[in-house]
Amino acid sequence: MNNLISDLQKEKLINTFGEYLIENAPLAKFSSARLGGYADFMLTAHSAFYLEKMVTFLWEEEIPFHILGGGSNILISDAGVRQLVILNKAKKLAFNEDDQELPTVWAESGTNFGSLARQAAQKGFSGLEWAAGIPGTLGGAIFGNAGAHGKDMSNNLKLAEVLQLEEGRKLWSVNQMGFTYRNSTLKTESGKYIVLSATLNLEPGKPEEIQEKMEEYLQFRRRTQPPGASMGSMFKNPAGDHAGRLIEVAGLKGSRIGDAQISELHANFFINHGEAKAQDVYQLIQLAQEKVKDQFDVLLELEIQLFGDWK
Numbered sequence: 573m574n575n576l577i578s579d580l581q582k583e584k585l586i587n588t589f590g591e592y593l594i595e596n597a598p599l600a601k602f603s604s605a606r607l608g609g610y611a612d613f614m615l616t617a618h619s620a621f622y623l624e625k626m627v628t629f630l631w632e633e634e635i636p637f638h639i640l641g642g643g644s645n646i647l648i649s650d651a652g653v654r655q656l657v658i659l660n661k662a663k664k665l666a667f668n669e670d671d672q673e674l675p676t677v678w679a680e681s682g683t684n685f686g687s688l689a690r691q692a693a694q695k696g697f698s699g700l701e702w703a704a705g706i707p708g709t710l711g712g713a714i715f716g717n718a719g720a721h722g723k724d725m726s727n728n729l730k731l732a733e734v735l736q737l738e739e740g741r742k743l744w745s746v747n748q749m750g751f752t753y754r755n756s757t758l759k760t761e762s763g764k765y766i767v768l769s770a771t772l773n774l775e776p777g778k779p780e781e782i783q784e785k786m787e788e789y790l791q792f793r794r795r796t797q798p799p800g801a802s803m804g805s806m807f808k809n810p811a812g813d814h815a816g817r818l819i820e821v822a823g824l825k826g827s828r829i830g831d832a833q834i835s836e837l838h839a840n841f842f843i844n845h846g847e848a849k850a851q852d853v854y855q856l857i858q859l860a861q862e863k864v865k866d867q868f869d870v871l872l873e874l875e876i877q878l879f880g881d882w883k
């Protein structure tokens with residue numbers, strides 16, 4: 573697929589989406605790190621139905637695009653992306669509360685994952701306590717196999733409705749997802765699969781106990797993770813170790829370039845203090861990778877996704 577949108581493709585986009593198509597859309601406000609330039613075009617999908625229609629059209633016309641969920645696991649370049657960005661706001665959600673079966677929740681992929689976990693807790697459904705405080709959407713959480721406190725999406729996913737390049741919509745079971753630590757087939761073959769919706773397994777539980785567990789997890793986050801604009805964990809933990817520990821021992825805790833800083837509290841969190849550039853964060857990423865490689869012979873692998881061009 574071509575990396576730039578041609579004049580002919582632009583014309584097709586304008587004719588097809590009319591007033592719904594935003595040109596030169598600023599992206600920083602859609603990223604938790606508050607960083608990044610403009611997308612050539614943006615569309616907002618308010619339902620899984622429209623998400624499917626948009627993606628199918630873009631694939632047919634070979635127009636390059638990115639899906640943006642909550643923007644909480646991406647770094648967008650200062651120059652932005654010369655592509656189209658679909659902002660996923662498809663948020664329909666329904667619980668299966670039939671007491672003859674174990675409870676489940678079905679939700680469109682733009683549903684806020686933390687809010688979904690809270691709603692399950694309020695209903696007395698257990699299983700998503702670990703998700704307390706994880707920002708972003710259900711689709712983003714499936715893409716990256718989000719997890720915390722020893723659990724991840726692979727523990728809950730029952731089925732996902734996935735739109736496949738050239739093959740249309742398919743139901744994927746958890747085994748088809750290729751889930752490993754912060755990874756999935758969607759991530760290793762990025763761009764070929766889009767999550768439209770998913771069904772998660774839950775269990776009956778006691779609302780007070782579920783809420784208590786979630787509060788405990790939230791308090792742990794407040795103690796161990798810095799507040800402020802970030803992307804969460806920058807790097808995956810290498811086998812048997814922690815990226816934050818390696819960066820800290822390499823002496824980089826608190827390192828700063830411009831307004832971007834490796835957190836003093838948790839060295840795997842990179843903070844935008846307000847006026848940082850994405851390039852500042854990128855230089856910190858390279859610095860951490862170089863120092864950790866030199867000192868420990870470990871290559872830190874990014875957990876986040878990079879949008880746009882980097883050098």
Ligand SMILES: Cc1cc2nc3c(=O)[nH]c(=O)nc-3n(C[C@H](O)[C@H](O)[C@H](O)COP(=O)(O)OP(=O)(O)OC[C@H]3O[C@@H](n4cnc5c(N)ncnc54)[C@H](O)[C@@H]3O)c2cc1C
Pocket residue numbers: 604638639640641642643644645646660681682705706707708709710711712713714715716717718719720758765766767768802803804805877
């Ligand atoms: C303060 C903070 C704390 C965090 N804590 C955790 C944590 O404890 N555990 C954890 O795992 N993560 C954590 N994260 C990272 C992040 O919240 C998760 O990775 C989250 O699941 C990303 O979802 P998102 O919607 O924001 O994805 P985005 O950042 O919008 O997108 C990430 C990638 O997923 C792709 N994508 C998004 N939606 C879809 C879709 N529907 N179909 C196909 N591809 C899609 C995007 O194209 C992109 O490549 C944290 C982040 C922050 C800022």
